[in-house]
Amino acid sequence: METQTQNTTTKGNIRPTFLQRNALSVKIVLIGLLILILLIPIAMVRGVISERSRNAQDAIREVQDKWSNAQTVTGPYLEIPFEEEVTSVSYENNQEKTQIRKIRKSLYVLPENLDISGTLETEILRRGPYEIVVYKTPLELSGTFALPQDKKSRDRKYLLSQASLSIGLSDLRGISEQITIDWDGTPLPCHSGLPANSIAATGVTTDLPDLQAGDTVRFSVRLHLKGSQSMQFAPLGRTTRVRLASDCPTPSFNGSFLPEQRDVTDSGFTAEWKVLNLNRNYPQNFTSDWKDQNLNTRSTRHFGESYNDNPLALFGVDLLLPVKQYQQATRSVKYASLFIILTFVICFFVEITRKKNIHPFQYLLVGLALCLFYTLLISISEYLGFGWAYLIAAVMTIALLVCYLAGLLKIKRTACLIGGLLALLYAYIYILLQMETYALLTGSIGLFIILAIIMRFSLKINWNNPIND
Numbered sequence: 001m002e003t004q005t006q007n008t009t010t011k012g013n014i015r016p017t018f019l020q021r022n023a024l025s026v027k028i029v030l031i032g033l034l035i036l037i038l039l040i041p042i043a044m045v046r047g048v049i050s051e052r053s054r055n056a057q058d059a060i061r062e063v064q065d066k067w068s069n070a071q072t073v074t075g076p077y078l079e080i081p082f083e084e085e086v087t088s089v090s091y092e093n094n095q096e097k098t099q100i101r102k103i104r105k106s107l108y109v110l111p112e113n114l115d116i117s118g119t120l121e122t123e124i125l126r127r128g129p130y131e132i133v134v135y136k137t138p139l140e141l142s143g144t145f146a147l148p149q150d151k152k153s154r155d156r157k158y159l160l161s162q163a164s165l166s167i168g169l170s171d172l173r174g175i176s177e178q179i180t181i182d183w184d185g186t187p188l189p190c191h192s193g194l195p196a197n198s199i200a201a202t203g204v205t206t207d208l209p210d211l212q213a214g215d216t217v218r219f220s221v222r223l224h225l226k227g228s229q230s231m232q233f234a235p236l237g238r239t240t241r242v243r244l245a246s247d248c249p250t251p252s253f254n255g256s257f258l259p260e261q262r263d264v265t266d267s268g269f270t271a272e273w274k275v276l277n278l279n280r281n282y283p284q285n286f287t288s289d290w291k292d293q294n295l296n297t298r299s300t301r302h303f304g305e306s307y308n309d310n311p312l313a314l315f316g317v318d319l320l321l322p323v324k325q326y327q328q329a330t331r332s333v334k335y336a337s338l339f340i341i342l343t344f345v346i347c348f349f350v351e352i353t354r355k356k357n358i359h360p361f362q363y364l365l366v367g368l369a370l371c372l373f374y375t376l377l378i379s380i381s382e383y384l385g386f387g388w389a390y391l392i393a394a395v396m397t398i399a400l401l402v403c404y405l406a407g408l409l410k411i412k413r414t415a416c417l418i419g420g421l422l423a424l425l426y427a428y429i430y431i432l433l434q435m436e437t438y439a440l441l442t443g444s445i446g447l448f449i450i451l452a453i454i455m456r457f458s459l460k461i462n463w464n465n466p467i468n469d
Contacts, residue, residue, distance in 0.1 A: 024352075030360045031344050034367060035337070041371040042336045049333065049378055053326040059127035063228065067125070067134050067173075070230035072314060073116070074168030074200040076181070076221060077236055078109035078145060080211075082158045106288040107158070108199060110277075112216075113143040114237025120246035122319055129382040133248065133319045134228040136176070141167075142220040143237055148285060149214050160211045167221065168200020168234070177224040181206050184217045197288055199295070199312075232316035235275035238284055242273040248319045255315030256280075273315060280313040325381035325389070328433050332377065332390075335429050338447075339370050342425060345454060346418055347405070352461055356409050366401060373397040394426040 064070075083102045091097070118139040125132050165181060165188070172192060179190040183206075190204040211217075232255060233242055247268040253259055257279065259271035277284055282295060295311045344363060351358045373393050381389035398419045406415035428446055432439050 027348070027351075031348060031363060034360060034363050035340055035344065037364070038340055038367040038371060039337070041368065042333065042374075045336070045371060045374045045378075046330070046333055048375065049326055049329050052378060052382070056130045056326065059130040060132050060229070063125050063127055063132045063134070067228055068226040069171040069174075069228060070232065071174055071225050071227035072168070072170040072232040072234070072316075073139065073141075073223075073225075074203070074234040074312065075236060076111065076141065076165050076167045076219065077199060078147075078163060078208075079166055079195055079198060079205075080107045080109060080158055080160065080163045081105070082107055082156055084156050106195070106197070107148070108286055108288070108291065109145060109148060110236040110238070110284050111143040111219075112146045112238045112284075114235075114240045115142050115243075116140070116233060116241070117243040118245075120231060120244065120248065120317075120319065122246060122248045124321070131321055132228060133321055134226065135231070135246070135248075135319060136224070136226050137231070139223040139225060140220070141223065143218075145217045145219065147211055147213055147215045147217065158213075160213070163208045163211050164195060164205050165208055165219070166194050166198055166200070166203055166205040167223075168194070168198075168203040169223075169225070170200075170202065170232075171227065172202055172204075174226040175204075175224070176226055179204055179221065179223060182220040183208060184219070197292070199291065229320070230316065230318045232314045233273075234312040234314055235277075235280055236312075237275075238277045240273070240275040242315075243271075244317060245270045246317075246319065250320055252318040252320050253316075254318055256313040257315040269317075271317065275313075275315070281311070325378070325386040328386050329374065329378045329381065331433055332429065333374055335432075336371065336374060339373075339425065339429075340367050342450065343367075343370060343401075343418075343422065346421060349457060349461070350409065350414055350418070354409065354411065354414065358408065362408060365404070369397060369400050369404070390426075390430055394423070398422050398426070 081104055083104055086101050086103050087098060089096060089098055116139060118137045120135045120137045122133055122135045125134055165183065167179075167190075169175065181188045181190060186209065188206045188208070190206045192204055194200060194203050194205055231244070233240075235257070245268065249264070249266050249268060251264060251269045251271070253262065253271065257273055257275050259273045262271040263269060283290075286294075343366060347358055347363065347366065350356065373396075376393035376396060377386075377389050379389075380392055384392070401422065402415050402419035405418055406412045409415060432443050432446075435442060
């Protein structure tokens with residue numbers, strides 16, 4: 001009889017297991033592990049964004065290979081060869097031998113005044129979902145050269161009859177019409193290619209008639225060029241003036257010098273630069289020896305490289321489309337962990353307050369839906385732009401989660417409330433993405449408010465009780 005009573009007492013006082021006593025802690029640990037697992041698809045989304053960004057750059061390069069690259073105009077400038085006598089002493093069989101050799105070098109003469117004017121007529125070419133800005137432009141180059149005085153030198157002989165006039169052009173495929181140079185009233189034809197070791201890497205040149213030392217010569221050149229995305233100039237004149245106009249409404253003025261005057265409207269822009277020889281770090285006349293030691297000008301600046309790396313102090317304009325979906329998508333992915341954490345916190349609080357049990361696998365499905373938002377965002381933005389893509393992806397994601405949580409919790413009002421909170425969060429993040437100056441301040445204040453709300457709500461929960469009775 002006593003044994004039976006003892007067994008009954010034991011069965012009536014079954015001690016809860018470890019998992020039952022620590023259900024809240026176990027659920028929190030599982031949710032934390034799920035958040036760490038969801039970092040894997042977030043990293044995959046970052047990889048997709050990087051891949052699509054590379055594809056966009058590849059599409060730009062393909063169009064440039066068929067049209068023309070960004071154009072950089074260097075010149076015109078004179079190249080006057082000269083022979084210099086070099087004396088060398090050698091010893092052979094204890095006898096001193098003197099040898100005199102003639103070495104051919106070049107003197108580069110830059111223009112006294114250089115005036116450039118042109119109008120960039122833009123066109124948008126498409127390569128799949130990507131758009132690239134290309135342009136055509138007639139350029140007028142004019143100015144004067146002050147030929148150096150004939151300094152008598154026993155060791156140096158100038159070959160004025162072999163002088164040439166060169167114009168550096170970064171992509172010769174962009175020349176759309178024949179180039180004729182007016183040299184002090186005399187038309188001179190141009191041919192492709194530059195003398196060896198010239199200032200520019202590629203371009204056109206023309207042989208000049210006999211020059212007279214000390215003369216001042218006027219010149220004018222008309223170029224018809226094609227290019228893409230960017231137009232740059234080298235300020236070779238003692239005074240260089242550039243006037244550009246275009247129908248592109250989104251220019252970006254870059255380089256060593258910004259325009260003194262500019263007017264940007266929805267129909268295009270006009271800009272004027274003025275650069276003095278004192279603003280750059282190379283003289284008006286220099287020899288090939290000096291150039292080799294001080295100027296590394298043989299490398300052509302391509303679109304996207306640093307302007308500070310170019311010794312010729314290039315300046316100009318980039319013709320850009322207002323397309324930043326990849327940069328904005330990359331910034332938005334940085335908030336993915338915040339979305340997942342806050343959504344899981346909301347679901348966890350609903351689970352406790354409404355006495356509902358949400359399985360970890362169901363948390364995982366909610367997290368995957370949040371990750372899918374970014375894939376929708378980047379794919380739609382390639383066709384509709386970032387703003388519309390963000391709206392569509394957010395609506396699709398919120399609708400999916402509201403429908404799923406309504407079926408899971410069996411409380412449509414609570415599911416709609418969660419959807420409303422997610423909508424506010426998506427709107428808040430979108431505002432942050434559009435801000436630049438105050439993005440960090442606004443983000444910090446927003447996170448502070450969100451954390452304060454969570455802390456206040458957590459005070460209403462008895463954390464010592466199990467998640468389920």
